[in-house]
Amino acid sequence: MTTHERILVTGGTGMTGRRVTDLLRQRGVDVRVGSRSGAPPFEWHDTGTWDPVLEGVTGVYLCYHPDLAFPGAAETVAAFAARAAERGVRRAVLLSGRGEDGALAAEHAVREAFPATTLARSSYFAQNFSESFFTEQVRAGTTLLPVPDVAEPFIDLDDLAEVAVTALTGDGHAGRTYDLTGPRSLTFTEAAAVLSEASGRTxxxxxxxxxxxxxxxxxxxxxxxxxxxxxxxxxxxxDGRNTEPTDDVRRVLGRPAGDFADYARRAARTGAWT
Structure with a gap:
């Protein structure tokens, strides 16, 4: 089945963007990947790339690298959202960080520019352990963080992507805010134990x-x-502010969020840590 939608996925080759892109294509949606290697190319800090990449677009997934909390992010993303609104884009989803004070300015600025934006506030990605900065540490046997061993309800990025796609292709999500977490909280020590069991390494x-x-x-x-x-x-x-899980994945998708242990077993089967 195909649709008349054309959705721009900024960060379309990244951890969340490629999942959003794949799901959209599975649903028959015309996807434009927003990246430097895209056609046309896209770069957050090159405003000359903005109009070409927005041509004919009906929805946009806003994923800013490296993080919304970094200096200049709020101004850049809000300006792009305003341009998208001017070009007739109807739906937008902004990926943000749950409990991240520095990202609030970006959320407010984007909402002012594009009030219908859906906010997808994410807890820490489970896939950070298999596709990002924790991967080599897991292989080496020790994960390291400059904070106390706090509990976190890790989100499976497959769930996050499905929420984003649902908001980008369906009604009833405009202007809403979703705090996206897994179904339970684990300390990083507990997460390491789950990874040990799944991977067969300590x-x-x-x-x-x-x-x-x-x-x-x-x-x-x-x-x-x-x-x-x-x-x-x-x-x-x-620091403990994000320890409590939410039920927002279930609210949007009608099913519970995936558990960290299920993610770990799936990642192990793909050879992530071998």
Whole structure:
């Protein structure tokens, strides 16, 4: 089945964007991938790319890299949302961080520019352990964070993507805010135990100082400014404020959110840690 929708997925080659893109295509939606390698190419900080990529678009998934809390993000994303509204885009979903103070300014600015935007506030991605900064740490046997061992209701990105696609293709989601989490909270130590069982290797978790984290991240090739920004985000969100799970995935999809253990077994079967 095909539709008359054309949806722009910014960050379309990233962790969430490629899942949103795949689901949209499965539903017969014409997808335009918003990336530097896209056709036409898209770059957040090159306004000359904005109009071409918005041509004929009816909906847009807004995913800003590296994070909405970084300096300049609010102004950039809001300006793009305003341009999308001017070009006749009808639906928008903004990926944001749950409990992330620095992202609130971006949320407010985007809503002012495009009031119908659906906010998808995400808890920490389960896939960070298999597709992002935790992957090599899991393989090495120790995950490290510059915060106490707090509980977090990790979200499976397959669920997040399905919520985003539902909001981009269906009615009743305009202007709504969804806090997206998994069904239960796990400390990072508990998550490491789940990963150990799923992967068949011993994985532990350890809290380290911010200085140790930045030093290690820079040694692995991350720019110091980005590493320091991540520390600030970790400290601002992993302080207990986000421990309680929500039922928003069920509210939108009519089914419970996927459990972290199910994600871990699935990731292990794909060879993520081998």
């Amino acid at each position: 994985v532990e978790h350890r809290s380290i100082t911010p200085e140790e984290y930045v030093e290690g991240a820079v040694a692995e090739g991350l720019p110091a400014e980005l590493a320091q920004g991540l520390v600030e985000i970790f400290q601002g969100t992993l």
